Amino acid sequence: MVESNEKSDKTPKLSIKDLSIFYGKEKVLSNVSFDIFENEIFGIIGPANSGKTSFLRILNRMDTFVPEMRFEGEVVFDGKNIMEWRNLYALRRSIGVVFPLPVGLPMSIYENVALSPRLRGIRSKGELDSIVERCLRRAALWDEVKDRLNVLGSLLSGGQQQRLTIARALSQEPKMLLLDEFSIAVDPVTTMKIEDALKDLRNEMTIILVTNLVQQARRLANRTAFFLMGEFIEEGNTEDFFTGNVQDPRTRQYVQGRFG
Amino acid sequence: MTPKPLKNTSDTLDFAWYLDKAVEKLVFLGGISGIIFIVGIFIFVFKEGLGFIIANMDIAEFFGNPAWRPTSDEPTYGALALIAGTASVTGLAVLTAVPFSIGSAIYISEFSTGRTQEFLKILIELLAAIPSVVWGFIGLSIMNPLIIDLFNVPIGLNVLNAGVILGLMAAPIMTTIAEDALKAVPDQYREAAEALGATKWQVTFNVVLPAAKKGLMSAVLLGVGRGFGETMAVLMASGHSIHLPTSPFDSVRALTATIAAELGETAIGSEHYRALFTLGILLFIVTFFINLTADIIVRGKGDR
Structure with a gap:
C-alpha cells in the first residue's frame, strides 16, 4: 500500500501528450497522455503486446536503434521536449534503463x-x-x-x-529509472529484495515500472496506467485500480485476472 | 494553478559530445576514401578498356571465337577459350574445395575439442597464407609428373592440375569463413537439440548446418571469387595454351594469366593493350557479381 501523490500543484518530471508509436505503418500504441512526477513509482500494466516496451523505448530515444520506429505527439522530460534535446547522450545519461533479461x-x-x-x-x-x-x-x-x-x-x-x-x-x-519487466528471470526472493530497493530509490528519482505482474504494481506503484493491445485505457491512483474504482470495465477485469 | 516548467540543466554539449561528432567525421572520411579508391580503380580500368570496346570490339567475336591472336597480322580477339579456361579451372576448383573445406569446418567447429581444435585452426590459417607462386610450383613440379604417370597423358599441366591446385588453395579460406559461420550458431541451439537426445551428427546436420546455411554459401562464393581472380598458380599449372577444353587433361589458358603474361609486352595505348583491359573489365564484373551474390545471400531476406 502506498500513499498517492498530491500532484495538482507540482511540476511533472515527465509529461506525455497524445503520444502514438508506429513501426512502419503499423500503430503499436495510441494516444497516451499523462504526467509523471518526481519521487513516485509509476506502474504500467497490461498483457503482452500492449505497447509497454515500445513506450519505454521512446522515452530515452532508443527508437533510433529501430529504423522504421517513429512516434507522434509530445514527450517532455526535465522541462524539455525529448526531440529538442541537442545532446541525445545527455538525455540517455539522465534516464537509467533495466531490461527484462539482464x-x-x-x-x-x-x-x-x-x-x-x-x-x-x-x-x-x-x-x-x-x-x-x-x-x-x-x-x-x-x-x-x-x-x-x-x-x-x-x-x-x-x-x-x-x-x-x-x-x-x-x-x-539518473533522474529517472525505467524498469521493463525486471522480475521476468528473477526468483521471488530476489524480486522482493529489488522491490525493497526500489521503494528506497523512490526518494531520489522518478521510476517507471512496466510489469506483467499486477500485484507487483500494487505493491510498488503510486499511480498506474493500463495499456491494452496498443491502446492506452486509463491511468489513476494504484489503490483505485485495485478497489475497483476505475472508469473502464476492461481495467477492472484485467486487474482481477479475468483476462490477459 | 498551472505549474511552471522545470528548468533543464542536463542538456549541455560536453566534451564527449564534441569528441563523438569529431570521430564520426573522421570515420566517415575513412569510409569514403575506401569508396574513392574503388571508384578510381574502376574508372582507370574502364577508361582503357572502353576505348577497345567502342572502337574495335566485335561482341560476337569476343564471346564466340576461341581464337585469341592479338599479335598476328590480322589480329582476332576471341576470348571464348580464355573464358572457358577460367570457368573450367574454377569449376573444378570449387568441386575440389567444397567437400574439403565444409568437411574440415564441420570437424573443427563441431567435433574436435581443446588442443586439437586450436592446433587445426592455426594450421588452416597457416595454409591460407601460402603464397600462390608456391602452389604454382607444386603444380609444376609435383602434380605435373604425378598426372602424367597416373593417367598416362603426354602433359600434366592442364585443367585437372590447375583445378586441383586452385581448389587446395581456396580451401583454407573457405574453411575459415565456413567455420566462422558455424561458430556464429548460438550454443543454445546445440544444447536444446542435444537435450532431445540427438547425436552429434544429427545436431550438426539438422540444426547447425541449416542455421549456418547462408554463411556457408557465402563462404563457397567467396572461395569461387578467390579462384576466379587467381593468376600465378593458374598460369603455372594450367599449361597456358589456348584451347577450348574437352577433357580435364586439356591445357587451357585463363583470363587472368593472359593479362599477366601479355600486358608487359604491349605498347601502351595499342589495340592489344586495350583489349587486355577489356578482359580486366570482364573479370571485374564477374567478381563483382560473385561478391554481390555472396552479400545478398548473407543478408538475404527471403528464407531465414
Whole structure:
C-alpha cells in the first residue's frame, strides 16, 4: 500500500501528450497522455503486446536503434521536449534503463558499475570505489559480491545479474529509472529484495515500472496506467485500480485476472 | 494553478559530445576514401578498356571465337577459350574445395575439442597464407609428373592440375569463413537439440548446418571469387595454351594469366593493350557479381 501523490500543484518530471508509436505503418500504441512526477513509482500494466516496451523505448530515444520506429505527439522530460534535446547522450545519461533479461557487459562486476562514472570523467580510484559500493548496496547486491568484485559480471546468477544491471543503471546517476519487466528471470526472493530497493530509490528519482505482474504494481506503484493491445485505457491512483474504482470495465477485469 | 516548467540543466554539449561528432567525421572520411579508391580503380580500368570496346570490339567475336591472336597480322580477339579456361579451372576448383573445406569446418567447429581444435585452426590459417607462386610450383613440379604417370597423358599441366591446385588453395579460406559461420550458431541451439537426445551428427546436420546455411554459401562464393581472380598458380599449372577444353587433361589458358603474361609486352595505348583491359573489365564484373551474390545471400531476406 502506498500513499498517492498530491500532484495538482507540482511540476511533472515527465509529461506525455497524445503520444502514438508506429513501426512502419503499423500503430503499436495510441494516444497516451499523462504526467509523471518526481519521487513516485509509476506502474504500467497490461498483457503482452500492449505497447509497454515500445513506450519505454521512446522515452530515452532508443527508437533510433529501430529504423522504421517513429512516434507522434509530445514527450517532455526535465522541462524539455525529448526531440529538442541537442545532446541525445545527455538525455540517455539522465534516464537509467533495466531490461527484462539482464545484460552483463563482458567485464568484471566492478567495471560494470564503474563504466558510466569513468565515461563521465571520474578517474580517482577512491571515488570510483565509493560509487561502486554505494550503487551495489542500493541494488541489494553488495553483500553477495563484495569479496569477488573482479569476477566477470556475466558469471553471476540471473537474479544477481539483474541486480548488477540495476546497480549499473544507478551508477549513471539518473533522474529517472525505467524498469521493463525486471522480475521476468528473477526468483521471488530476489524480486522482493529489488522491490525493497526500489521503494528506497523512490526518494531520489522518478521510476517507471512496466510489469506483467499486477500485484507487483500494487505493491510498488503510486499511480498506474493500463495499456491494452496498443491502446492506452486509463491511468489513476494504484489503490483505485485495485478497489475497483476505475472508469473502464476492461481495467477492472484485467486487474482481477479475468483476462490477459 | 498551472505549474511552471522545470528548468533543464542536463542538456549541455560536453566534451564527449564534441569528441563523438569529431570521430564520426573522421570515420566517415575513412569510409569514403575506401569508396574513392574503388571508384578510381574502376574508372582507370574502364577508361582503357572502353576505348577497345567502342572502337574495335566485335561482341560476337569476343564471346564466340576461341581464337585469341592479338599479335598476328590480322589480329582476332576471341576470348571464348580464355573464358572457358577460367570457368573450367574454377569449376573444378570449387568441386575440389567444397567437400574439403565444409568437411574440415564441420570437424573443427563441431567435433574436435581443446588442443586439437586450436592446433587445426592455426594450421588452416597457416595454409591460407601460402603464397600462390608456391602452389604454382607444386603444380609444376609435383602434380605435373604425378598426372602424367597416373593417367598416362603426354602433359600434366592442364585443367585437372590447375583445378586441383586452385581448389587446395581456396580451401583454407573457405574453411575459415565456413567455420566462422558455424561458430556464429548460438550454443543454445546445440544444447536444446542435444537435450532431445540427438547425436552429434544429427545436431550438426539438422540444426547447425541449416542455421549456418547462408554463411556457408557465402563462404563457397567467396572461395569461387578467390579462384576466379587467381593468376600465378593458374598460369603455372594450367599449361597456358589456348584451347577450348574437352577433357580435364586439356591445357587451357585463363583470363587472368593472359593479362599477366601479355600486358608487359604491349605498347601502351595499342589495340592489344586495350583489349587486355577489356578482359580486366570482364573479370571485374564477374567478381563483382560473385561478391554481390555472396552479400545478398548473407543478408538475404527471403528464407531465414
